[in-house]
Amino acid sequence: MPCTVNADIVAVTSASPHGIRRTCPPATAQSMNSPPPLSWRPDLSQRRGPLYRIIAQALQDDIVQGRVPPGTRLPTHRDLAWDLKVTVGTITRAYQEVERQGLIGGEVGRGTFVRDPRRLAEAPVDAAPPSGLVDLSVNAPALWPDGPSLRAALAAVADRPDLLSAMAYLPQGPLSMRTSLARWIAATGGPEIAPERLLLAPGGQGAMHAAVAAVTRPGDVLLVEQLSYPGIRPLAVQLGLRLVGVAMDDQGVLPDAVEQAARQHGARALYVMPTLHNPTTVTQPRARRETLAALARRSGLVLVEDDVYGFLHQPPAGHALPTLAALAPEQTLYVSSVSKSLFPGLRTGIVAAPPVLQDKVAQVLRATVLAPAHLGLAVTAELIDSGEADRIVARRRALVAERQALARRILGERLYGSSAAATHLWLPLDAPWRCDGFTRTLLEQGIKVTPADAFALARGEVPEAVRVCLCSIDGADCLARALERLATLLGQPAQLDQALI
Ligand SMILES: Cc1ncc(COP(=O)(O)O)c(C=O)c1O
Missing domain, CATH: 1.10.10.10 (Winged helix-like DNA-binding domain superfamily/Winged helix DNA-binding domain)
Structure with missing residues (x-):
């Protein structure tokens, strides 16, 4: 047998x-x-x-x-x-x-x-909530299928031999847990990081803060992609930084434009998302990464590489894309978190800094959080050690594939430039639709999406497009109805605002 x-x-x-x-x-x-x-x-x-x-x-x-x-x-x-x-x-x-x-x-x-x-499920969002609003504006994972994994991990954490170490004043938590995390980051497409070098931060946002604060001073310019994750804006305000957007094409941020902007503004750092960029879904090909890494090495520019969506990128065997941290380890601060791959509430974020910047990042963390809440780290480590983290990631990838297939059935070739590996769609609008008018009209029909201008954090041209998150609501039927309404609206003539005289 x-x-x-x-x-x-x-x-x-x-x-x-x-x-x-x-x-x-x-x-x-x-x-x-x-x-x-x-x-x-x-x-x-x-x-x-x-x-x-x-x-x-x-x-x-x-x-x-x-x-x-x-x-x-x-x-x-x-x-x-x-x-x-x-x-x-x-x-x-x-x-x-x-x-x-x-x-x-x-x-x-x-x-x-x-x-x-x-x-x-604590709060299933199966169909439209009582308000009638279908909220496709938040890039949060649908959590209910993973409740059992979380419950099992919470129970098992109580028996971990390193639990008490996690409860002590160890700024970076027990090495055993960091070792699990470092192994898992590498296994899900991230760089190889020695566990001793893994600095823990409260979520991706905390990691971004620690990384950016370590390499900038108030009054500095921070370069960002022309469209970027809006969480960087309050952070820049808090640190007294001015954001300058750098032009992108369909392969990501343009290295020549980065070089020119860095020279013009005396910028020391670029915040960049090379894999499944939020919001455009672009993944930089290898050549673009190599050019950016070479530029950083040559010019001394520091790259703050945000890789929170990296685990969703599944290249064919032999075609793995190197992270910027792997290509320019001495110039890159790698930041990530388990918020998209596991649970946002764990607040397990990481920064991997080059040796010369390690102390600076650790100092920012000491000054701001002393030590992140290691109970979240303990649960993260338990999920990884028990194999549940891999199972959750497999479910997340399967959900993305399912939802993207659904979206492609409804929206067809409009999604030509939007990656099928992302948790969201990047949807260009036909003229005369403008992203604000389209978003407003769709909201009147009970569907919330995010206009491109929400991601334009610095001056510059904004494309007419919207971001549509696919995985934050539980019901595929509800999502299909919302996407059908959206497709119908796309095909209707825009109500042009009355001319101002
Ligand atoms: C690109 C990007 N970076 C960082 C974050 C923040 O991650 P966290 O929830 O771990 O703070 C997000 C959240 O949406 C994000 O989209």
């Missing part, structure tokens, strides 16, 4: 002959006596790790993905143990794990039942 079961670890050596859910082990003389069919049986064929955990993960996935409906009475510990040829204790432990996530519950004398996973 394709399944080999050790005391604690299971490994499957070949797939089921039917290519579908595997029953493990096979029919034996005993099963020919036709015991009643089990209401649930795990497919362990692709799973590796301790038996109790992979059984728990299989159950969790089957419940969350709707393969085991709410109300199902699960097999007894004894029946499932016999069926899988494992100990009753293994099944008890697996069920306990899933019970801790709130996905199943025992009823004395009746058995163990599957609960409705949707009930666990």
Whole structure:
């Protein structure tokens, strides 16, 4: 049979002959006596790790993905143990794990039942909220499918041997947790960073602040892409910096324009998003990155590389794109967070600085936050160490693929220049639509998107376009209706404002 079961670890050596859910082990003389069919049986064929955990993960996935409906009475510990040829204790432990996530519950004398996973969502945004507004203006991840993973991690954190170290006055948290984080950053497309060099900040915003503050002085100019993440604006105000926008093309910021702006304004730093730029979704190709890195090395310009969406970029094998931090490590401050890949509420952000800037960044962090809240780091490390973080990322990528396919069915070639790997769309408008008028008219119809001018943080030309976030609402039906309304409006003539005389 394709399944080999050790005391604690299971490994499957070949797939089921039917290519579908595997029953493990096979029919034996005993099963020919036709015991009643089990209401649930795990497919362990692709799973590796301790038996109790992979059984728990299989159950969790089957419940969350709707393969085991709410109300199902699960097999007894004894029946499932016999069926899988494992100990009753293994099944008890697996069920306990899933019970801790709130996905199943025992009823004395009746058995163990599957609960409705949707009930666990704190605030499901399944359809339009009571206000009727469908908010596609926020680039937040849809969290409800990941509630069980978070619950399990929270429970497991209590047993971590490094938990108390995380609660001590360690500015950067325990090395064990930083090691997990550094490994995961590299595994999800980021640069290789020695754990000792990983500086922790409260979220991506805190990381951006620490990085920018370390390399600028009040009165300085900070270069930004012509359209950029609006979170940099309050930060610049706080630090007394003036933002200067640099022209972009369909491959990202233009190196010649960067060089010229840096010279003209005496700027020391550029804040830049090379991968899945927010809002345009552009990913800089390798050549553009190399030119920017060479420019930074030559001119002394510091690059503050924001990579919060990097984990969504999945190049074909052999075509991975280097980060700017990998190309110009001595000139780049790499900032990221787990807000888009895991949970914004963990506030786990990071800065990796070149050795000469490491102390400066650490000083800013010491002055502003002393040490970030390491409970978030502990949960992040637990999600990574248990493998749940990879599973969450896989779900996030699958959701992006699903939602982008839906958007492409409805909006067709209008999305030509917008990357299918992003959590949002960048949608150019046909004349005479202007982004403010289009956004206002759409809002009157109950749909909120963001006009391009919200991302124009410095003087310069603003394209007529809107950003539409796809993954922040739960219901695909609701999203489809909103996108259909949006497509209809795009095809209608704009109501031109009355001429002023
Ligand atoms: C490009 C970019 N950088 C940074 C952030 C902030 O990240 P965090 O939520 O971790 O503070 C965001 C949030 O939307 C973002 O889009």
